[in-house]
Amino acid sequence: MRILLVEDETSISNFLKDGLEEEGFAVDVADNGKTGLQLALDNLEEYDTIILDWMLPGMSGIEICRNIRKESHVVPVIFLTARDTTDDAVFGLEAGANDYIRKPFAFDELLARIRVLMRGKSGENSVFRYKEIILDVDSHRVSKADENVELTQKEFALLEFLLRNKGKVSRRTRIIEKVWDIHFDYDTSVIDVYINALRKKLDDKNSESFIETIRGVGYRINEEA
Template identity: 50%
Template structure:
């Protein structure tokens, strides 16, 4: 039984979503404001959350951030009329996994839900990139002796680059494999997250293990160039 929480203040949209999802075999629950959505989300009983951006009492961004304080894994898809690059980045940094603009086709939403519900392959092995150590099991990152605190998506991006160390990762592949988005998407969000990673990892020019391949993407390497 797959349970989906819908946090949406427009009753008509919520009814449409619930009906369509339940016809597909999902079990749904609905919250009409952010406070109630947070209460239900923190119950931990949902496999995925559909989250409106503009909500009464507690907006979607704040709700997402609060959920991510204790829940790093439940997929969250934003449903919103906002669609600028800056807003997309803000939603992803808050912990969102995907972002779909209103109005949207139910078929597209359904495919995005299916993508997010696929279980990622887990590995217990630690990963190394130069002086950077990733402890997958405990979700920790260290630069030498200093622990670095990354968001869920920053962690996933760094993990992906290290697992593909020595190979150029193009932007479209990163969007598909890290964000699980197989639709047309503004890959500019990746550049923002890479810059954030470099700052948090304190990667100076002479110790930058993540190189930009202009016009293509990025490559992680133990030897800075």
């Protein structure tokens, strides 16, 4: 899943980017308001959550949020800010934000709020199943037949994306957009490496792979019969 983080304090943005990537998110970062707004508007359908600092060079988080809401009422927006009055919180929410977190904050709290907003956006819970395979987003665990399966961050993110889109063909470019960030060079052949890794770890040895290859297009996990 893909997140846009607009934060001008390098120490905070690096900390959040590293933490969110460890949880399997693809994270795009902007350090000023104008770049953040441009990224948001260019990729509104791709971002699952947008995290905004309030005070930014070039354009405030409030202005960014208002411009986003002119184009989309779906993508969740979270404010991070040192402004700590009730009036500030109300002002941010009235500008279109879904949530408001005061600095300093605990990373686990931010992560929990992101997941709640994403569940609300998708209308889905945090557990995805395919036959004996279970992926739990909140605990960041995958199991098969009640046995834990160790996946890398990108393997987990790719499996989550395919399970969220079960029954649909996931095109290679779409996978890159949702699982990797904007700095990726768009060499889609890397997807094959991760698909093969998932197959080795999760396929039944004597049956066809649970991930179907759609030649020239992408991949699909079919709905269970």
